[in-house]
Amino acid sequence: MSEPKISVDVVRHVARLARLRVTDEEASALASQLSHVLDHMDELNALDVSEVPPTSHAIPLDSPFREDAVREGLSREEALAGAPLEIAGGFAVPKVLGGEG
Secondary structure (H helix, E strand, C coil): CCCCCCCHHHHHHHHHHCCCCCCHHHHHHHHHHHHHHHHHHHHHHCCCCCCCCCCCCCCCCCCCCCCCCCCCCCCHHHHHCCCCCEECCEECCCCCCCCCC
């Protein structure tokens, strides 16, 4: 590995900003781990991807859902047929918020 890209002081600074308490050992370990991550990013940045088309997925995805088409829905009577209680042509549900009513 080359020169560490993240210093222990930077780790402590970011930890303080995030209001995280880290020990000296944790700060040292995090600095090393984050430097390794940035080294891997440098390796990826060195790759020539100019001929690779942009993609959102590695493999083509087909929608498993049905086509979005307008179709007949349930009538009010069919929708309310299984309701335990109906009031004024709608579903009656228990009151969940306080207040008048």
